[in-house]
Amino acid sequence: MTRYVALLRGVNVGSTRLAMADLRRLVTDLGHEDVKTYLQSGNVVFGSTVRDAERLAAGIERALADELGLSVPVLVRSARELAAVAGGNPYAEREDDATRLLVAFLATAPKRSTVDALTVPGGENVAFTVTGREVYLHYADGGYGRSKFTNAYLEKKLAVVATTRNWKSVRALAELAAG
Structure with missing residues (x-):
């Protein structure tokens, strides 16, 4: 069994509302085990015998659409990748x-x-490093909330779907996924 983290884009920050109890149930109903959510922003940690992260993401996306009527991009990383x-x-x-x-x-x-x-x-003082499928961000003069260098900006400029997490969440999810 491999541990994974699914990161849902744009959940509970705009008009897309999703109760974490519903997300846990949905992921459990897909046959995954030891399902846990972190915060209210669409982070779910689970174990699965499926070894294909893209297939896992597609399954969760499809279930969100079919069962809850939500069109939400889902990105999946293994516990090892998140570590x-x-x-x-x-x-x-x-x-x-x-x-x-x-x-x-x-x-x-x-x-x-x-x-x-x-x-x-x-003029913004933001440092970034793109490494594979991640962009590390450092907002030296302030927070993400006042910047124009946002998730939407990255999606537009890099031409890929993205979802952004703060450093505290990244570390907590890595710990949860590690078991």
Whole structure:
């Protein structure tokens, strides 16, 4: 059995509302085990015998649509992948304020040309590192909430679906997934 984390994009931050009890039930009904949610923002940790993360994501997306009428992108990472993300943040050592650190999880690795063209909007002090299917973010002068370098900006510029989590959530999900 492999442990996974499913990250739902845009849940409980706009008009898309989803009770975590419904999410746990839905993932359990798909045959996954030891299902736990973290916070109210669409993070679910579970065990599965399925070894294909894309298939897992598609199954959860389909169940959300069929059972709850929600069209929500789902990104899945294995516990091992999430541990690597939590251990690989190039900004973690230089920033004590975890609210200034975030990770954008990408559905697929972006094209090199879009990564090379990615820039921070005018005058903002944001550092970023794109590594595979993740973008590490460091908001040196303040928080994510005041920035134009957002999840939507990354999706547009990189041409991939993304969902962003703060550093505290990334570490907590990695711990939950590790068991």
